[in-house]
Amino acid sequence: MEQVIGLSKKIYSRLQTTDKNAVDTELLATFIDDLFFVLFPERRANFVLSENDIQAHFSNLQCQLKKVFAVMCKSESECQKKISEFFSTLDQVYETLLLDIQSFIENDPAAKSLNEVVLCYPGFKAIFCYRIAHVFYQLEIPLIPRLITELAHSKTGIDIHPGAKIGKYFFIDHGTGVVIGETTVVGDHVKIYQGVTLGALSVHVNLKGIKRHPTIENNVVIYSNATVLGGETIIGEGSIIGGNVWLTKSTEKNSVVYHKSEVKTGVKNTQDFHFEK
Numbered sequence: 001m002e003q004v005i006g007l008s009k010k011i012y013s014r015l016q017t018t019d020k021n022a023v024d025t026e027l028l029a030t031f032i033d034d035l036f037f038v039l040f041p042e043r044r045a046n047f048v049l050s051e052n053d054i055q056a057h058f059s060n061l062q063c064q065l066k067k068v069f070a071v072m073c074k075s076e077s078e079c080q081k082k083i084s085e086f087f088s089t090l091d092q093v094y095e096t097l098l099l100d101i102q103s104f105i106e107n108d109p110a111a112k113s114l115n116e117v118v119l120c121y122p123g124f125k126a127i128f129c130y131r132i133a134h135v136f137y138q139l140e141i142p143l144i145p146r147l148i149t150e151l152a153h154s155k156t157g158i159d160i161h162p163g164a165k166i167g168k169y170f171f172i173d174h175g176t177g178v179v180i181g182e183t184t185v186v187g188d189h190v191k192i193y194q195g196v197t198l199g200a201l202s203v204h205v206n207l208k209g210i211k212r213h214p215t216i217e218n219n220v221v222i223y224s225n226a227t228v229l230g231g232e233t234i235i236g237e238g239s240i241i242g243g244n245v246w247l248t249k250s251t252e253k254n255s256v257v258y259h260k261s262e263v264k265t266g267v268k269n270t271q272d273f274h275f276e277k
């Protein structure tokens with residue numbers, strides 16, 4: 001019991017130096033879920049909405065965001081300014097998300113429709129959260145961008161830092177285990193598969209603010225479990241990076257990089273097996 005009392009004192013002592021104005025993570029999660037619904041109503045049953053319904057939902061979203069921002073703004077006018085700036089970007093974000101969906105439909109023969117991508121693809125859900133978080137990141141809103149992408153990370157297994165710069169027609173197939181670092185730059189029409197890491201050669205606090213993640217140019221395909229590292233690494237336009245590749249240097253345009261391994265196949269011969277009694 002004495003140990004519990006001692007631990008209680010430590011927790012209480014730490015709380016005295018902790019910012020009491022913490023972000024309401026549940027409210028933020030609700031905001032992201034509701035925003036997804038307004039932009040893509042087909043995600044829920046009986047989604048038929050009038051234009052007035054949609055406008056009413058946007059008004060509600062503004063109220064929700066004001067509550068989320070309340071602990072982060074110095075004044076109500078500053079809070080309202082950030083909210084206005086965010087919602088002014090949504091039309092462009094929506095258009096980009098529609099292009100992302102088109103990329104899923106064009107690149108995955110299993111994707112039959114916009115509805116299927118919205119409802120079933122974790123890659124799209126992660127991209128949606130990234131694109132929303134990236135807007136907050138550009139507005140220099142603290143903490144909230146990371147919270148949003150971590151919501152996606154926990155649900156999809158896809159970890160995209162909100163600071164990454166990702167172009168249009170982005171496609172993540174399957175997606176589990178994908179990691180995209182803060183200073184990554186990704187061009188248009190890029191396709192990546194599960195387990196891909198776009199990371200840094202090393203992790204050190206002195207690298208803060210320095211480009212430490214790779215640049216992926218337009219029309220690049222990176223297959224499963226490939227790892228591309230380093231801020232000076234540039235994957236040239238139109239290149240194909242094969243599965244399981246570990247790459248720390250740049251490639252020219254239209255390069256093909258692959259990991260060579262030996263896989264043997266044969267026919268079973270029962271004489272080759274020994275069964276112990």
